[in-house]
Amino acid sequence: xxxxxxxxxxxxxxxxxxxxxxxxxxxxxxxxxxxxxxxxxxxxxxxxxxxxxxxxxxxxxxxxxxxxxxxxxxxxxxxxxxxxxxxxxxxxxxxxxxxxxxxxxxxxxxxxxxxxxxxxxxxxxxxxxxxxxxxxxxxxxxxxxxxxxxxxxxxxxxxxxxxxxxxxxxxxxxxxxxxxxxxxxxxxxxxxxxxxxxxxxxxxxxxxxxxxxxxxxxxxxxxxxxxxxxxxxxxxxxxxxxxxxxxxxxxxxxxxxxxxxxxxxxxxxxxxxxxxxxxxxxxxxxxxxxxxxxxxxxxxxxxxxxxxxxxxxxxxxxxxxxxxxxxxxxxxxxxxxxxxxxxxxxxxxxxxxxxxxxxxxxxxxxxxxxxxxxxxxxxxxxxxxxxxxxxxxxxxxxxxxxxxxxxxxxxxxxxxxxxxxxxxxxxxxxxxxxxxxxxxxxxxxxxxxxxxxxxxxxxxxxxxxxxxxxxxxxxxxxxxxxxxxxxxxxxxxxxxxxxxxxxxxxxxxxxxxxxxxxxxxxxxxxxxxxxxxxxxxxxxxxxxxxxxxxxxxxxxxxxxxxxxxxxxxxxxxxxxxxxxxxxxxxxxxxxxxxxxxxxxx
Numbered sequence: 001x002x003x004x005x006x007x008x009x010x011x012x013x014x015x016x017x018x019x020x021x022x023x024x025x026x027x028x029x030x031x032x033x034x035x036x037x038x039x040x041x042x043x044x045x046x047x048x049x050x051x052x053x054x055x056x057x058x059x060x061x062x063x064x065x066x067x068x069x070x071x072x073x074x075x076x077x078x079x080x081x082x083x084x085x086x087x088x089x090x091x092x093x094x095x096x097x098x099x100x101x102x103x104x105x106x107x108x109x110x111x112x113x114x115x116x117x118x119x120x121x122x123x124x125x126x127x128x129x130x131x132x133x134x135x136x137x138x139x140x141x142x143x144x145x146x147x148x149x150x151x152x153x154x155x156x157x158x159x160x161x162x163x164x165x166x167x168x169x170x171x172x173x174x175x176x177x178x179x180x181x182x183x184x185x186x187x188x189x190x191x192x193x194x195x196x197x198x199x200x201x202x203x204x205x206x207x208x209x210x211x212x213x214x215x216x217x218x219x220x221x222x223x224x225x226x227x228x229x230x231x232x233x234x235x236x237x238x239x240x241x242x243x244x245x246x247x248x249x250x251x252x253x254x255x256x257x258x259x260x261x262x263x264x265x266x267x268x269x270x271x272x273x274x275x276x277x278x279x280x281x282x283x284x285x286x287x288x289x290x291x292x293x294x295x296x297x298x299x300x301x302x303x304x305x306x307x308x309x310x311x312x313x314x315x316x317x318x319x320x321x322x323x324x325x326x327x328x329x330x331x332x333x334x335x336x337x338x339x340x341x342x343x344x345x346x347x348x349x350x351x352x353x354x355x356x357x358x359x360x361x362x363x364x365x366x367x368x369x370x371x372x373x374x375x376x377x378x379x380x381x382x383x384x385x386x387x388x389x390x391x392x393x394x395x396x397x398x399x400x401x402x403x404x405x406x407x408x409x410x411x412x413x414x415x416x417x418x419x420x421x422x423x424x425x426x427x428x429x430x431x432x433x434x435x436x437x438x439x440x441x442x443x444x445x446x447x448x449x450x451x452x453x454x455x456x457x458x459x460x461x462x463x464x465x466x467x468x469x470x471x472x473x474x475x476x477x478x479x480x481x482x483x484x485x486x487x488x489x490x491x492x493x494x495x496x497x498x499x500x501x502x503x504x505x506x507x508x509x510x511x512x513x514x515x516x517x518x519x520x521x522x523x524x525x526x527x528x529x530x531x532x533x534x535x536x537x538x539x540x541x542x543x544x545x546x547x548x549x550x551x552x553x554x555x556x557x558x559x560x561x562x563x564x565x566x567x568x569x570x571x572x573x574x575x576x577x578x579x580x581x582x583x584x585x586x587x588x589x590x591x592x593x594x595x596x597x598x599x600x601x
Contacts, residue, residue, distance in 0.1 A: 036301065225280070264544065474600040476505035478514070480593060485586045486512055490539075491594060504600060512583050514598065519578045523599040526584065529567035530592040536570065537585035544585075546572060567594075573601075 478493040486492055490512040499505050506515040516522065528534065538546035548570055576582070584596065 040304075219284070226277070472599075474501045474504060475598060476500070476507070476514070477595065477597045478507065479595050482591065482593075484589055484591055489585050489587055489589070491584045491586050493596065501600070505598060513581045514583075514596075516576055516580045516582060516598070516600075517578070518600065519576060519580075521601040522574045522576055523601055524570065524572050524574055524582075525597040525599075526570040526594065527567045528569075528586070528592060528594045529564040530588070530590065531564065532588050532590065534568065534586055534588045534592075536568070536587075538570075538572070538574075539583045539585055540574070540576065541581050545574070564593075 476499040477497040479495045479497060480491050481494045483492060483494065492510055492512045493507070493514075494510070496507060496509075499507070504517050506517060507513075524538065526536075528536065533550040535550045536548040537544045538548075548568070574582075582598070584594075586592070586594075
């Protein structure tokens with residue numbers, strides 16, 4: 001999983017300057033926070049100015065009521081109690097900035113590790129897949145996808161942490177208050193900061209306008225994708241209508257339609273397109289709601305921040321401690337650029353191609369030398385075998401001569417026999433009584449045996465039983481042990497367990513179709529072991545013949561501690577034509593397991 005995340009991060013870096021965009025967003029959010037704080041201070045100053053104007057308009061000390069004076073004094077005392085010193089504020093801001101830097105370094109660290117692991121993974125995959133260029137391209141695409149996901153995850157984590165830090169800093173700043181001792185100092189500060197506050201307050205509509213522009217861009221992008229999808233669908237429909245308007249012979253139409261897209265597949269594509277459109281509409285609605293909620297939250301935050309204030313010197317110090325654009329550019333310049341990373345990948349690709357060509361040349365040279373050695377050795381063995389054959393032929397001729405001599409000698413010895421041997425031989429012979437007893441016993445044995453008609457009937461029964469057993473044992477069994485369904489959602493069988501009739505059940509390793517050569521009645525039994533409730537289609541010659549719907553309400557299947565003990569089972573009888581191609585469609589893209597048994601009845 002780590003290598004896949006690293007590869008996804010690399011693809012993100014190659015895709016564009018998303019890292020620049022995230023840093024700018026962070027800086028922008030920081031300035032927006034400062035603007036909100038200044039706006040709140042401006043509102044407080046305007047409120048205080050209005051109160052002072054009311055006091056000045058009275059022109060007499062007697063016009064100011066005693067209650068207002070006491071209330072003003074209480075407000076000043078509360079501000080003094082809640083206020084903090086400049087040194088404490090500087091210490092807190094410095095600690096917050098240091099913590100932000102540490103978190104940024106902690107967020108950038110996984111990106112550097114992802115880059116290192118990506119380079120290592122590129123070297124390993126390049127060495128493992130040097131045989132063909134297609135394999136190398138496939139590895140590069142997978143590396144890019146994994147690098148994109150890794151970089152996106154790391155950047156999201158960094159943004160989340162920086163957002164938390166900014167929120168924490170805002171909360172800390174909201175609790176700080178500046179101590180003011182005299183009313184005239186407040187008036188002087190108000191006069192000096194009022195132009196800047198009004199200038200920052202004027203930027204708030206620009207921010208709202210930027211959010212509206214972003215929403216407009218999202219809607220335009222959605223409309224553009226929708227237009228492209230509608231154009232593609234219109235083009236497909238026009239092509240289908242053009243094909244339907246053509247006329248041909250029935251046999252030609254069958255031949256042409258055999259390789260064309262089925263109407264059910266076209267309806268499926270339309271249905272999927274409609275589902276994608278609905279999903280995009282739902283997503284756009286969710287984005288709109290999210291944007292509205294964000295605007296509402298911003299309005300609430302604006303209202304809360306308008307009740308707070310801060311001194312100009314503290315604001316200047318805070319701005320002085322913020323990261324400026326030059327530092328950001330310098331920090332980004334130290335990172336690996338898109339062009340450098342692309343050059344490294346290009347050099348790695350060239351080196352891998354060169355190494356592959358060199359190794360193939362060496363292998364060809366070694367094979368040529370090995371072929372020469374084998375031919376030389378075969379020639380030598382041929383000559384040696386020829387010599388050995390000649391030697392053996394000579395020895396055979398000698399053995400034949402010796403055998404003739406031994407046979408002659410044996411014949412002469414057999415013809416020789418003495419009187420004693422003759423008497424012994426005669427004593428071992430049986431007499432007439434023994435022959436009669438043996439014939440009687442043989443006659444009884446023959447009578448107890450079956451005659452020819454019984455034997456023929458037994459042979460016929462045995463032949464019929466054998467034919468019946470051969471028909472019942474004509475079956476094949478295949479297993480789907482690992483992997484996902486194919487691009488067209490068909491199951492690719494991995495292992496063939498039993499096939500008693502390979503001439504009837506024709507299957508190639510890794511194929512999703514089984515060809516049944518003979519027509520007739522077949523029994524299909526299948527089991528699917530999965531955590532979900534899939535919809536299964538039995539497809540014969542490219543056309544669905546049977547659909548097993550999803551059994552979500554099936555109460556027979558229970559959860560077991562050992563896993564998928566039971567599965568979705570199918571048992572059906574099919575009357576198939578000659579050379580029928582049987583496939584099974586599986587509508588869920590998951591790593592499940594299944595078994596299939598076909599029996600010729």
